[in-house]
Amino acid sequence: MAFEGLAERLQGTLNKITGKGKINEADVKEMMREVRFALIEADVNLKVVKSFVKTVSERAVGQDVMKSLTPGQQVVKIVKDELTNLMGGEQNPIQFARKSPTVIMMVGLQGAGKTTTTGKLATVLRKKHNKNPLLVAADIYRPAAIQQLETLGKQISVPVFSMGTDQSPVEIARRAMEEAEKEHNDVVIIDTAGRLHVDEALMQELKDIRELTKPDEVFLVVDAMTGQDAVNVAKSFDEMIGITGVVLTKLDGDTRGGAALSIRTVTEKPIKFVGMGEKMDALESFHPERMASRILG
Numbered sequence: 001m002a003f004e005g006l007a008e009r010l011q012g013t014l015n016k017i018t019g020k021g022k023i024n025e026a027d028v029k030e031m032m033r034e035v036r037f038a039l040i041e042a043d044v045n046l047k048v049v050k051s052f053v054k055t056v057s058e059r060a061v062g063q064d065v066m067k068s069l070t071p072g073q074q075v076v077k078i079v080k081d082e083l084t085n086l087m088g089g090e091q092n093p094i095q096f097a098r099k100s101p102t103v104i105m106m107v108g109l110q111g112a113g114k115t116t117t118t119g120k121l122a123t124v125l126r127k128k129h130n131k132n133p134l135l136v137a138a139d140i141y142r143p144a145a146i147q148q149l150e151t152l153g154k155q156i157s158v159p160v161f162s163m164g165t166d167q168s169p170v171e172i173a174r175r176a177m178e179e180a181e182k183e184h185n186d187v188v189i190i191d192t193a194g195r196l197h198v199d200e201a202l203m204q205e206l207k208d209i210r211e212l213t214k215p216d217e218v219f220l221v222v223d224a225m226t227g228q229d230a231v232n233v234a235k236s237f238d239e240m241i242g243i244t245g246v247v248l249t250k251l252d253g254d255t256r257g258g259a260a261l262s263i264r265t266v267t268e269k270p271i272k273f274v275g276m277g278e279k280m281d282a283l284e285s286f287h288p289e290r291m292a293s294r295i296l297g
Ligand code: GDP
Pocket: 108, 109, 110, 111, 112, 113, 114, 115, 116, 117, 194, 249, 250, 251, 252, 253, 274, 275, 276, 277, 278, 282
C-alpha cells in the first residue's frame, strides 16, 4: 500500500497525543521530533520537512489549541491540514481548451510509465469527460513504444496516430493535429520520447513539439518509487520545458511517499493524477485531502 511506513509512524506518534487532556510545548516538541523522523524516513525532501515541522509547531503551540478541550485532536487536525497543503490543497482538474482540440503533451523519462499513462488518461477522458481523444505515437526512438501505444489503443478502442520511425516527432505532431481536425477529435494526447536521463537533445525536441502544438497541458510522468529522484526530474523538466502538472505513477507500490509529499513544494506544480496499477482503469485524480486522510488513517 502507498505510504505504508509513513502512515504507521505518523499514526503511532499522533495516537500518543490524541488522548491527552492537556498538552504543553514540550509535548509538541517531542511529537514533532518523531514527525520529522517519520518524514525523513519516508524520503521527503529535507527543506520540505523543515518548513512542515516549523509550520505545524507554530500552529500547535498557539493559545487556541493549548486551551481547547481536545488539544490532542486539534494537533492531529493541524498535521492533516498541513499535509493537505503540502500536496497542493485543492484537487487540480485538467485544463481543457476553449476551442477544441485540447492538446496534452506527455513527457518523462523511459520506464516512468508514460505510454501506459497515455492510455489510462484516454480512458479517463472518454469515460469521465465524454471526450473523443486521439493518441499520437511520437516516440520514434523506441520502436516498441509505437507498437505498445497501438496495442493499448485497440484495447481501449481509442484511435492512435502513428507514422512509424522515419518522420521527425515534430512532423508527426503536426500531421496528428491535422488528423484530429479532420476526424473531430476533441483531445490530442501526444506520447513523446523518453530517455534514460534528462538530456539536451530530448529537451530541444520537446520544446519544438510544444512550440508547434501549443499544448494546454504538459504532464510530466514520474515514478513515485524513485522518491527524491522523481522530484529532481520534475524540477529539471519544469525548468527546461515548463510543465503544467505531474502524474505520479506506481503509487500502488510506493511504501514511502517522499515524491508525493515533496513535488508540489519543490516545483510549485500540482500532482494531477496518480497511477495505482498497470491496468487501464488504474489512474485516479489526485485529491490532497483524501491522500492526507489516507496517511493519517
Ligand atoms: P514509459 O517508458 O515511460 O512509456 O513506460 P511504460 O508505460 O512502458 O511503463 C513501464 C512499466 O511500468 C510497465 O510495465 C507498466 O505496466 C508499469 N506501470 C506504469 N504505471 C504503473 C502504475 O501506476 N503502477 C504499476 N504498478 N505499474 C505501472
